[in-house]
Amino acid sequence: MRLLLLIILALATLLPSLAQAYDILVLQSSSSSGYAQVLKGFRTNNSASQRVIVMSDYAEVDVVRIVREDRPRLILAVGDTALKAARAVQTIPVVSVMSLATISQRNITGITMFASPEQYCKLFTAMSAKRVGIIHNPGKTGWYLEQARIAAENAGIQLVVREVSTAKETPAELATLAGKVDALWMLPDTTAVTRETTEFYFRFGLEQSIPLISFASSYLGFGAAAVIEIDYTKLGRQAGDITNALLSGSRVSDLPVAYPLGINRADNQAVLKKLGLKFVKP
Amino acid sequence: MKTVYKSHSLQAILLFICLTICLSPSLSWGEENEDTLDLFNAFQEQTSASSRVPKPLSQTAENVTVITAVDIRLLNAHTLADVLITIPGIQTDPRGAQGNIVFTSIQSSSVAHVLVLLDGIPLNTLGENFSDVSLVPAQIIERIEIVKGAASSVWGQALGGVINVITKSSGTDRADGGSVSASIGERTTADTRAELFGTTGRMGYYLSGGFLGTNGLTPHTAVSSNGIYTKLLWSLPDNGQFWSTFKYDRADRGTLWGDNIGWDNKEDQSLHTISASMGMRKSLANGLELELLGRYSSRHQDTFSAQISDNTPTQTINSRELASGASAKLVWRGVDNLLVVGADYEHAELKANDAFVHVDMLDRTVNRWGVYLNDTSTFGPVSVIPGARFDRTVTGGDQFSPSLGAVWQLTDATLVRGYTARGFSLPSLLNDRQPEKVWTSQIGIESSTVPYLWVKGTLFRNELTNVRNLRNLDSSIPESRVAKGAELEVRTTPLYNTSVGAGYTFTDSIHASDGSKVYADPRHTVQLALRYDDKTYRGALTGRHIYWNAVPGYGGQYAGLIWDLHLGATLIKRENNSFELFFSGHNLFNGKQYQDEIAPNASRWFEGGVRVNF
Structure with missing residues (x-):
């Protein structure tokens, strides 16, 4: 018991010193598994130092203050809430993913949620x-x-x-x-x-x-015949590429919002059969 | 001994419920939307596995309540029992403080009628069908799904309902993480715990261990228990998964103190339990999935009775239980159909040197099995859910358990449920008796038509046959009973991080032969909750009242409400690290809530602790 308390106190004392400089501020809307997949892909393609803030864990996140104090070089916004918060920052580039509101703006780029x-x-x-x-x-x-x-x-x-x-x-x-x-x-x-x-x-x-x-496999179970689905892990990798380019000196204006590159097609054989459709691979 | 039949006042409670309903529309406030994620997830709502496979609650005919890890965190809960104590429709009878025996029933069912599962492994003992819910640490729980009413067409013996506990997994986004926590309270009530989890490549792990102990908040209810829990997961191609779990618990606890009623007898219990499982889930074809599960569990329990006056041993009972089994399940998801077909096999052994109650034998081994089929067909706004299960129980003959349910989505915000089913519950493995049986019928409505207010109401009727209960005045004769009741749950969405909830369950339980009332079946159960969570500070004020309807002469007292307050504060928070303080005040107003004066509930007591997440 004493040992455990000692460990807890030691960890608590050390926690404040854990904050350190980083390149990318990752704003993640929530702990959803979809967002986690994106981040997993992102990390395979981007080794820059990061700080992750899961927005849903906090009542309020003052992103402007965090950017001012921590001075990250870039924000990766994952999800709608994250993008909304990141819009308040105008001083550094913002790469937005997993939001239908992703459109090119002065300091914002990213990947749309629409397949081409x-x-x-x-x-x-x-x-x-x-x-x-x-x-x-x-x-x-x-x-x-x-x-x-x-x-x-x-x-x-x-x-x-x-x-x-x-x-x-x-x-x-x-x-x-x-x-x-x-x-x-x-x-x-x-x-x-x-x-x-x-x-x-x-x-x-x-x-x-x-x-x-x-546009999502979730709809197959409800009766969609086929979907063109975004691969979240590949979406993360693509975001990693954009981020690497920006960290290497590219400007946001050089990198307009892109279509997702990782696309999968899935179909519902039962529906296709019911409709008498023979699927030909596109 | 004098039984208290004090006409308890429900006025204050009803007033609270009315205020909740009246104020809610103006109190509530929508939370921030994640439109994109919702859209890409097809607005998939909360699910339950009441058919042994996840499906939306809007296609679930049974009365189901789901509790998540977020809800549990608000309660500063130590064990599963601390969570169940707050759930509408659940009656819990704790004997002592955290870690000691807790008797759990659903909608006034018998304690032995509730099936408790931990990752698909039954916790119920072979001897008494008792589920030791205080041996499940709250820390390891990801989610609890409670099916209220007979669920035998899915699970086999589950006459009163099912409490299905799903444990935490490894997470998906971190290579490693964990937490360490410690709490201390009155009478050296302590809970120290650690957990580790992480994912590397295709493999994930979750490890948890801890100590829970107390010197006892009521006479002779000291507890000393340790336990570990591990889960390993491997992702297979095509979204398949392989997993294994292992759980070990050891507990020593004082379970009876006869001095409360002038009886020169006390009882202590020492037990060791082990459970382990291995499972695999794999997609066989488009929409077709196979799941296999193998399990093993053992429970060694030694119960020592002795005279209080001179500590002379009066009886020692050693029981050794072993259950191993396997399950296979095929799931087919069609356009508007969900079909689950499966089989369960169990090898059960029970040996004892003696028994407190009459048994037909002291050593028995049986092999039993069951097959089941459950379907969910959706026709526009209506889902029809037929199910059936056949069990070769050996000890209780062959049992056929059909069920039929339907859900009608009346409007976008309102649905109506209907469910009827036959259920059974097996007697002790050491007795040759016919199972207790029930025909349950339920009809309910669930609505969020009133903005930001969720309401669920259920009417139920349970016709029980062949019931034997130790609480009966003559327990040797099987009898028939009818239990009719109603349940109402209301909950608001948060306003300024604050929400309120209330639940009320009424059960009128009578003997079918003469219409006289059945004692020890709780008549009124009330649950109240006020919750606050702004991610930095959190709190929950919970109140509960159970009108135990105790057997005359047992000296039960249950006129008031038991109020608990749970507070927590996250003082330091980084992306993956945080430091929390928490505090709980139990039974703030010293309410009395027990059905038997041999085991009074604990008076007001306090505890506090710290947790570091990393």
Whole structure:
């Protein structure tokens, strides 16, 4: 008991001295396993010294003060909460991952959570889908749709687009696609896809006997036919590359927000079989 | 001896519940959203393994309560018993302080009717079906899932419900980490503990060990116990996993002091338990998964009875239990279907030199097995959950346990549950008796329609047959009983890091033959909680009341509420290191809460400690 108390007191005394200089301030929104995977990948590609702050462990994190006092050279923001906090810092580069709000700004770059539209178009071509339906909020995913239209045109695919400004509009807009599309493309759009509306996507796919293509394997269990999924470990490695470039002297403006490079395709054989689709590897 | 049938006042409690409900909409406040992660996780909600495989609570027909490590941390808990004591619908009867025997029941079931599992290994003894929940350190617990009501179609003998404890794993993001903690309280009540965990490549580990002891907060309830727990994990390709666990516990404790009722007798217990398991989970094909588990457990228990006056031994009972077994499970996840098919095998041995109660033999070995099938089919907003299990128990004949449940998602925020099932509970391995049986029927509603307030209500009816209970006035005759009841749970989401919760369970238990009431089945159970956690400072004020409905002449007293206060402060915090102080005040107002005057509850006492996480 005494020995244990001694050890505890010794550790407690030593703790304040453990803080030391580091290159990268890692802001992690929470201890979620997805974020942990990203960091695992990041570390395989980046050996710079780091300090990790899990935001959910604290009531409030004064990132500006931490940056001022610790003087890291760069911030890696993992998740929405982390990016929100990192936006308050303007003096050093911020690399953002795992956030749909990742867009290029003066000192912010990173990796988007959208797979490149070409990847999806290859999949639609493999499914022989010529008309593909999309529901989205232009305010959130308009930029992506512009690029999707170009990729679709190049692949000979027609995008049938419906716009929504609130989640409530999604079921009605989905209904207008009935009979007009060969496949449904679910974008990671937080207006169009919510806890309440996901079911309407799957129901629409089943009723129309068309495949629903989504962006995360979590949706396979609910009835998505296939997904183009981001590999979180590879996402971390890619963030490591960007960080290395910035630490080596590249400017943020030289490194615009990138598409994720590590992409996996997964499908739900039961759904494909039900739809009578034979999958051709894209 | 005089039984206290004091008409307990529930007015204050009901007022608290009403205030909770009325104030909650204005009190609550949403937490910060992680929209991206939620979206990419398909808004996967809280899950339970009530069907032996994780599935959303919205597809779970049983009345299930889930407790996480975060909830446990707020309670400064030493053992599993300290957590269970705060859960709505659970009745706990602690004999002494932390580490000593705690009798646990669910919705007024018998103590022997509750199946407690630790990583899939039953903790229940072969002799009395007693689950020693105070031998499970809170430190090793990641999550507790409680199924209230018969769960025999999934687990075999689980008449009253299941307490499924899932231990911590190695984590995923650190090569090494751990914590050291020590606490000290009145009567030298001490808990010193250490844990280590980490992941290297495909391998992960979790190690924990500690000492829990006390000189006893009531007469002759001293405890001295040590234990270690280890878990090793290997990741296999295709998201498969191989794991092994090992747990060893030793405890010496005073368990009975007859002087409280003028009886010249005392009892001490010395026990050693070992449990170990090896398991593997592997994906066989798209949507098809296989899980295999092998287990071994032993419990050596020596109970010494002696006269208090001159310490003359009166009886010594040595019992040696050994159980080994294997389980196999196939899980198929379809588009709108989740099918679980599995089998359990157990080799059980029990040897004793004597017994406190009548037994038919003192040495027995049996091999028993069971097969089960459980399905969850979803049709739009409705999930239908049929299940069935066949058990060749050997000692209690063949048992068939069907179940049928349904969940209807009425709106986005409201769902209705219905569940009916047959359950059974085996008698002691040393007795040739038919199992006790139950038909349980439940209907419930769960809603978060009122902004930021979560409410769950359940009505239940349990028809028990072939019940024998030592608390009966004549325990030799099996009888039938009917227990009808209702349970209400409310909880708010945090406002300024503060939340409140309340639970109330009512059970009316009667003899089927003449409608007279069954003694020792608690009639009212109330749980109240006020929680605060700003990540630096944390606190929990919990209150509980159990109207024990004690057997006349047992001298039970249970008119008041027991209030506990748990505080904690993280004084130093780095990314991977922190230093915490914590403090607990137990039974702040010296409430009396016991059903038998031979074992009164502890009066007010305090403890405090430190923890270093690294």
